[in-house]
Amino acid sequence: MNSEFTKLLEIIISASLINNFVFTRFLGLCIFFGVSKKMETAVGMSITFTAVMMISAAISWVIYNAVLVPLEITFLEIIVFIGIIAGLVQVSDTIMRKVSPGLYYKLGIYLALISTNCIILAVPLISVGEKYSFIQTLAFALGSGLGFALALIIMASIREKLELADVPAPFKGLPMAFIITSLIALAFTGFSGLITL
Amino acid sequence: MSTSSNTNLGELILNGIVKENTIFKLALSLCPSIAVTNSLKNGIYMGFAVLFVQVMVNITISLMRNIIQAKVRLPIFMLVISGWVTVTQLLMAAFVPDVYAKVGLYIALIVAFASILARAEMFASKNSILPSMADGLGMGIGFLFALTTISFFRELIGKGSLTVPTGLATQHVFTFINTKPLLIMILPAGGFLAVGVLMALFNWINARYAAKAAHGPH
Numbered sequence: 100m101n102s103e104f105t106k107l108l109e110i111i112i113s114a115s116l117i118n119n120f121v122f123t124r125f126l127g128l129c130i131f132f133g134v135s136k137k138m139e140t141a142v143g144m145s146i147t148f149t150a151v152m153m154i155s156a157a158i159s160w161v162i163y164n165a166v167l168v169p170l171e172i173t174f175l176e177i178i179v180f181i182g183i184i185a186g187l188v189q190v191s192d193t194i195m196r197k198v199s200p201g202l203y204y205k206l207g208i209y210l211a212l213i214s215t216n217c218i219i220l221a222v223p224l225i226s227v228g229e230k231y232s233f234i235q236t237l238a239f240a241l242g243s244g245l246g247f248a249l250a251l252i253i254m255a256s257i258r259e260k261l262e263l264a265d266v267p268a269p270f271k272g273l274p275m276a277f278i279i280t281s282l283i284a285l286a287f288t289g290f291s292g293l294i295t296l
Numbered sequence: 297m298s299t300s301s302n303t304n305l306g307e308l309i310l311n312g313i314v315k316e317n318t319i320f321k322l323a324l325s326l327c328p329s330i331a332v333t334n335s336l337k338n339g340i341y342m343g344f345a346v347l348f349v350q351v352m353v354n355i356t357i358s359l360m361r362n363i364i365q366a367k368v369r370l371p372i373f374m375l376v377i378s379g380w381v382t383v384t385q386l387l388m389a390a391f392v393p394d395v396y397a398k399v400g401l402y403i404a405l406i407v408a409f410a411s412i413l414a415r416a417e418m419f420a421s422k423n424s425i426l427p428s429m430a431d432g433l434g435m436g437i438g439f440l441f442a443l444t445t446i447s448f449f450r451e452l453i454g455k456g457s458l459t460v461p462t463g464l465a466t467q468h469v470f471t472f473i474n475t476k477p478l479l480i481m482i483l484p485a486g487g488f489l490a491v492g493v494l495m496a497l498f499n500w501i502n503a504r505y506a507a508k509a510a511h512g513p514h
Contacts, residue, residue, distance in 0.1 A: 123484050128326035129410060174386065177404050178378040185374060217327055217408040224404055269500035270492075277492030285485040 107238045110231075114242030117293055120218050121250040122284040127218035131250060132276055141255035142248075149244025151191065151213055152222055155184050156240035159223035160233055180223050188213055218247060253283060308427060309434035318411045318435060319442035319491070320498040325409045328402045329446055330487035337459040339447025340440070341395045342402065345384050347436030349406055350415065352380045354432035357420040364421070373416045378407045411435065442494075450490050454481030 120126045134144045159180050167173050192210050195203040213219055222243055226236040257279055266275050319329045328346075332338045356376050357364075364372050385403050388396045396403070406412065415435055420428040451458055456477035458470045480486045 125327050125331040125484065125487065126405070128330070132326070174382065177382055177385070177407055178375065181374055181378050181407050182371075185371060217405040220405060220408050221401065224401060228401075267496075269496040269503065274492045274496035274499065277488045277495065281485045281488035281492065284488055285480070285483075288483060288485065 107235065110235055110238045111242035111245070112293070114239050115246035115249065116287070116290045119246040119250060119287055119290075120221070120243055121247060122280070122287040124221075126221050127216055127247060130216050130218075131247075131254065131280075132273060135251050135254040135276075136258055138252070138255045138259060141251040145244070145248030145251050147210060148213065148216075148218075148247060149241065151184075151187065151210070152219055152244050153237060153240040154191075155187050155219055156222045156226060156236050157233070158187065159183050160226065160231075160236045163223070163227055176224065176227065177220075180220055183223075184213075184219050218243065250283075254280065305427065305430040308430040309437065311431075311434055313434055313438040313441055316435070317438045317442060317498070319439065319446075320495050325411045325439070326491070327405065328399075329443060329491060330484070331402050332399045333443055333447035333450055333487060333490070334454065334482040335459050336444070336447045336451045337461050338395060338399050339443040340461060341388070341392060342399050343436075343440030343443040345388065345399075345403055346406060346409070346412075346439045346443075347433070349377070349380045349384055350412055350436040350439070351429060351432035352383075353377050353412055353416055354420040354428040355425060356380070357416045358423060358425045358428035361421045369417075369421065370413075373413055373421075374407070377412055377416070381406045411439075446487075446490050446494060449494070450481045450486060453478050454483075454486060 114120075118124055121128065121131050130144065134140045162179060162183065163173070163176065167176060167179065188210055192203075195210070222240050223236075226239050229239075231239055254276070258276065261275065261279070270278070318325050325346075328342050332342045353373075353376055357373060360372075360376075381404065384406070385396075385400070388403060389400070415431060419431045423431070448458070454477055456471060456475075460470065478486075481490065
């Protein structure tokens with residue numbers, strides 16, 4: 100029981116810091132560079148993201164283990180997972196609009212962006228590849244979401260300051276953002292020996 | 297007539313390579329541009345995988361454009377894309393297993409490429425098969441070009457060598473620097489740095505080109 104709990108904690112820390120999706124796995128970069136200009140959008144995106152990620156990872160795990168494995172059609176995982184995610188985004192869009200228009204007004208646009216995001220697809224793919232249990236999959240999704248939120252918030256706070264900086268013309272905008280990301284990634288390599296799974 | 301349509305096709309291809317280069321200009325589909333570019337070989341294979349998926353998706357959507365209902369077009373596009381990605385994934389696992397072991401996850405994630413969905417939606421669903429093919433070819437070659445450039449510099453500076461695939465299972469390693477190379481370039485941080493600098497270079501060349509055109513002979 101105790102070692103089970105330690106394992107979960109290790110998965111969360113590993114997914115959020117050591118194998119941070121943005122800085123060491125390079126996933127979700129489009130969204131990362133797209134929405135990290137302002138703090139407010141970065142926070143909104145992180146919340147929506149983590150929630151959708153956990154739900155979609157849970158549903159994907161159940162369908163993979165209950166349907167794809169018994170039928171021996173695991174090579175269809177990509178098609179099935181992308182279907183689950185697109186469906187889930189559509190459903191949560193509709194529910195949010197009916198149940199909580201205020202929240203929808205704030206977070207609705209991020210929902211639309213999520214369906215073409217690679218992290219959401221990568222979480223079920225990786226957790227299936229690593230043969231995680233159901234609870235471990237949830238922990239992995241949570242850790243990944245936290246890691247992504249951390250990356251977005253660090254980047255947003257730097258880029259808000261960067262607006263005032265005098266950057267050489269060809270480097271303005273994205274190139275500079277890339278170079279900053281490179282420096283943060285360098286710092287994140289310091290986490291690499293933190294725990295060994 | 298035939299010459300004009302030829303130049304149009306050529307322009308469509310060139311458009312994808314220079315004007316709307318997926319990585320350097322549109323800044324889309326960035327994940328693999330950093331993840332797989334620490335060796336030239338992986339970069340080239342990834343580029344060809346994307347090129348193949350882009351062209352096949354464009355052809356398929358273009359052929360089906362008259363029978364797809366407008367309301368359900370996005371799910372259908374996603375299905376077509378993930379179908380072709382699965383084909384690519386199985387082909388690569390069968391023919392180049394060593395590359396697949398390293399870039400497999402990113403091959404699967406081609407499904408989520410905004411650029412492929414965008415070309416299907418904006419171009420292939422409205423045009424006939426030949427222009428759609430040319431458009432896919434241009435976007436794909438542009439992507440291949442970007443990945444090759446990035447991985448060329450990263451491997452050269454980071455490892456001091458270049459791994460060039462000479463066949464499906466064969467490769468040749470050229471070594472240029474025998475002393476300690478700059479290890480950071482093949483680490484994650486180096487990937488971001490390389491893309492940032494190359495993007496700035498691309499901007500700089502474009503700006504100079506535009507300035508020259510503006511202050512031209514007239």
